[in-house]
Amino acid sequence: MESIWTQTCNHREKRPPLDRQIEADVAVIGGGMAGILTAWQLEQAGVRTVVLEADQIGQGQTKNTTAKITVQHGLFCHTFLEKKGEETARNYVQANQEAVKEYKRIIKEEGINCDLTEADSFVYSSDREKLRQETKAAQRLGIRADLKEQIEIPVPCAGAVCFPNQAEFHPLKFLYALADTLKVYEDSQVKEVEDHLVKTSLGSVKADYIVFAAHFPFINFPGMYFTRMHQERSYVLALENTGRIEGMYIGDGEEKLSFRQYDRYLLLGGQGHRTGENKSGGCYQKLKEAAQAYYPDSRVAACWSAQDCITADSIPFIGAYASDRPGWLVASGFQKWGMSSSMVSAMLLRDKICNIENPYAETFAPSRFSTEEIPQIARDSGHAVKGLAKRFFHVPEETANMLERGHGAVVETSQGKMGVYKSEEGELFKVDIVCPHLGCELTWNPDEQSWDCPCHGSRFDVRGNLLDGPAQEGIQYE
Known part of the structure; x- marks a missing residue:
C-alpha cells in the first residue's frame, strides 16, 4: 500500500552504498526527515556531514506522514501547563513555532517546489x-x-x-530537494557503532559526532530507550x-x-x-x-x-544519547508530530554540535526524568514482560492447513511454534515468531499482513523481512 506522497513523486535513482572507510565531522544514521534536516542544517553551518540510510531516503516513516507542519499538537497546552509548568510548556511551544517558521524560510529561500x-x-x-x-x-x-x-x-x-x-506540504518533494545537496549513502544499514566509528557491511565512517535519527534508537545499552517509549x-x-x-x-x-x-x-x-x-x-x-x-x-x-x-511525557528525546557516550546524539519520540519535531531536532542538534547555546535544549534533553514517566514506564514494561512470557505458554494447537487463505497465525507444528501466513494462492510463508530485538513474541496484524512486536514496535513482512525497528534483522525461518 503506497502513500499518496509515493504515488505523486517522481522516482529517484538509488544512491550507491558506502563501500569504503571515510571520515566526517558528523555521521547521521537515518535518511528520513529528521536525519536529512539535521544533515542539511549542519552542512549550512559548515560541518562536514554524511547520511547513512539502510534503504532509500524517505522510505521509512517520512513517506507515511500526513505532512502537517504545525505547533498544534492536539489539546496539549492546558495539560502541559498543569503537568509540566509554564517554562517547559512555553519552551515546547516556542521551539515548535520556530520549526514552522524555519520550514517556510527554507522552502522560500531555496526555491523548493513542494506544494507548500x-x-x-x-x-x-x-x-x-x-x-x-x-x-x-x-x-x-x-x-x-x-x-x-x-x-x-x-x-x-x-x-x-x-x-x-x-x-502543509509534500514531504518527499521537500526531502529530495534537500538531499540533493548532501552526501548520502543508501543501502547502508549500520551494523555496529563503537565510540566514534560507525560500521556498515561494506564500509565505515569515523566521525566526531554520531546522530541516531533512525526513528527508534536501535542500540539498547546505554540509553535504554526501549524502556521509555512504545x-x-x-x-x-x-x-x-x-x-x-x-x-x-x-x-x-x-x-x-x-x-x-x-x-x-x-x-x-x-x-x-x-x-x-x-x-x-x-x-x-x-x-x-x-x-x-x-x-x-x-x-x-x-x-x-x-x-x-x-x-512517557509526550516530549521528544533530542540531545545526548547517554552520559557515557560523548559524541552520540539522538532524535526520537516525536509522537504524532514528526514534521515539526524533525525540524526542532535539526536545529537543536546543529546548535549542540556547533557549541551554540539553545534555550530549548533542556526541555528536550533525553537525560530528563520526571515522576510523570513512572506510570507509563510501568505500563510499557508490563507489555514487554507479557510479550516475553508468551514464548513459554502453550497455545491451542493449529496446523498450517487449517489457516484461511490471506490470513496469518501463530501455530504449533512438528518443528515448534512459528508464524505462518497463507497467501491467496495457498502458498505458506513461515517465520520465526520471536522478535530479534529483545525476544518478545510477535503478533499478526491482519490489516497490513505483517508480524508486529507488542513490546517495542518492530515489524516484519510475511517473508520475515524487517519493516520497522528497533530490530535490526529479519525473522526468516531456517
Missing part, C-alpha cells in the same frame, strides 16, 4: 469547556489561538481551537470526490479523526492503536465506514499507515 500551503490548524472536541481552557492556555503560552464554534468538516463537535498560519500505528485514506477543505483538523478523544487536503485528495486518518495490538483488524474498514458516513460520494484512491514513537 499555509493553512489554519484546528483541534475539535465535543467538550466545550476543554476547548475554552485550551484556547486560554495557548494564548498564555504565546500562541495566537481562537475558539471557533463552526468548522468546515462534517463531524459532530462543540467547536474547535484554531491556530492560524500553520502549513510505538503506535495509525491509518490513512486518500479520498477523492469529497469537495475541498481549507484547514487541517484533528479530533480530541479515543476515536479521533484527522483531516487535511492535498490537491484533489482529502486525507482522512485515525484508528490508532499500540503496535502489536490489532489482532482483530478492521482499521481500514472503520475508516472507510467513516468516509462513507461523512462523504457518501467519496472514493478511496490510496490507503497506508504510519508508526510513531511515544514517550
Whole structure:
C-alpha cells in the first residue's frame, strides 16, 4: 500500500552504498526527515556531514506522514501547563513555532517546489469547556489561538481551537530537494557503532559526532530507550470526490479523526492503536465506514499507515544519547508530530554540535526524568514482560492447513511454534515468531499482513523481512 506522497513523486535513482572507510565531522544514521534536516542544517553551518540510510531516503516513516507542519499538537497546552509548568510548556511551544517558521524560510529561500500551503490548524472536541481552557492556555503560552464554534468538516463537535498560519506540504518533494545537496549513502544499514566509528557491511565512517535519527534508537545499552517509549500505528485514506477543505483538523478523544487536503485528495486518518495490538483488524474498514458516513460520494484512491514513537511525557528525546557516550546524539519520540519535531531536532542538534547555546535544549534533553514517566514506564514494561512470557505458554494447537487463505497465525507444528501466513494462492510463508530485538513474541496484524512486536514496535513482512525497528534483522525461518 503506497502513500499518496509515493504515488505523486517522481522516482529517484538509488544512491550507491558506502563501500569504503571515510571520515566526517558528523555521521547521521537515518535518511528520513529528521536525519536529512539535521544533515542539511549542519552542512549550512559548515560541518562536514554524511547520511547513512539502510534503504532509500524517505522510505521509512517520512513517506507515511500526513505532512502537517504545525505547533498544534492536539489539546496539549492546558495539560502541559498543569503537568509540566509554564517554562517547559512555553519552551515546547516556542521551539515548535520556530520549526514552522524555519520550514517556510527554507522552502522560500531555496526555491523548493513542494506544494507548500499555509493553512489554519484546528483541534475539535465535543467538550466545550476543554476547548475554552485550551484556547486560554495557548494564548498564555504565546500562541495566537481562537475558539471557533463552526468548522468546515462534517463531524459532530462543540467547536474547535484554531491556530492560524500553520502549513502543509509534500514531504518527499521537500526531502529530495534537500538531499540533493548532501552526501548520502543508501543501502547502508549500520551494523555496529563503537565510540566514534560507525560500521556498515561494506564500509565505515569515523566521525566526531554520531546522530541516531533512525526513528527508534536501535542500540539498547546505554540509553535504554526501549524502556521509555512504545510505538503506535495509525491509518490513512486518500479520498477523492469529497469537495475541498481549507484547514487541517484533528479530533480530541479515543476515536479521533484527522483531516487535511492535498490537491484533489482529502486525507482522512485515525484508528490508532499500540503496535502489536490489532489482532482483530478492521482499521481500514472503520475508516472507510467513516468516509462513507461523512462523504457518501467519496472514493478511496490510496490507503497506508504510519508508526510513531511515544514517550512517557509526550516530549521528544533530542540531545545526548547517554552520559557515557560523548559524541552520540539522538532524535526520537516525536509522537504524532514528526514534521515539526524533525525540524526542532535539526536545529537543536546543529546548535549542540556547533557549541551554540539553545534555550530549548533542556526541555528536550533525553537525560530528563520526571515522576510523570513512572506510570507509563510501568505500563510499557508490563507489555514487554507479557510479550516475553508468551514464548513459554502453550497455545491451542493449529496446523498450517487449517489457516484461511490471506490470513496469518501463530501455530504449533512438528518443528515448534512459528508464524505462518497463507497467501491467496495457498502458498505458506513461515517465520520465526520471536522478535530479534529483545525476544518478545510477535503478533499478526491482519490489516497490513505483517508480524508486529507488542513490546517495542518492530515489524516484519510475511517473508520475515524487517519493516520497522528497533530490530535490526529479519525473522526468516531456517
